[in-house]
Amino acid sequence: MKIIITETQNKTLLKRLRRIQEVRDTIEFQMEVQDPCNFEDGDEYADFCIGEGISFFYGDENYEREDDTFADEDENEDSGREEIEKLMADEYYGELVSLWDEYSDNCDDDDDDDI
Numbered sequence: 661m662k663i664i665i666t667e668t669q670n671k672t673l674l675k676r677l678r679r680i681q682e683v684r685d686t687i688e689f690q691m692e693v694q695d696p697c698n699f700e701d702g703d704e705y706a707d708f709c710i711g712e713g714i715s716f717f718y719g720d721e722n723y724e725r726e727d728d729t730f731a732d733e734d735e736n737e738d739s740g741r742e743e744i745e746k747l748m749a750d751e752y753y754g755e756l757v758s759l760w761d762e763y764s765d766n767c768d769d770d771d772d773d774d775i
Contacts, residue, residue, distance in 0.1 A: 687713030697767035702757030
């Protein structure tokens with residue numbers, strides 16, 4: 661079976677892939693700048709990094725985008741947001757929890773300093 665993609669479908673697909681990559685980039689930025697030691701557990705760390713990345717991408721309240729990568733797009737930016745949130749959780753959640761597990765053993769515990 662042969663699948664034929666029209667030029668319009670191709671542009672839509674490319675836009676969608678660009679948007680997904682932009683969300684990935686914002687999540688990976690959070691992974692770089694957030695210290696896992698500042699979180700109680702891996703779930704909190706994963707939720708925060710994924711949530712911050714998605715909130716930044718969609719320009720939620722108190723999140724201002726500094727670029728206009730998708731400003732020329734007519735489509736509703738929230739279209740498919742739940743699907744993207746699920747996709748990002750599936751892709752990054754386990755990795756972030758593992759990262760927290762790996763780094764949490766090396767975190768300084770302030771309670772130990774009092775002994």
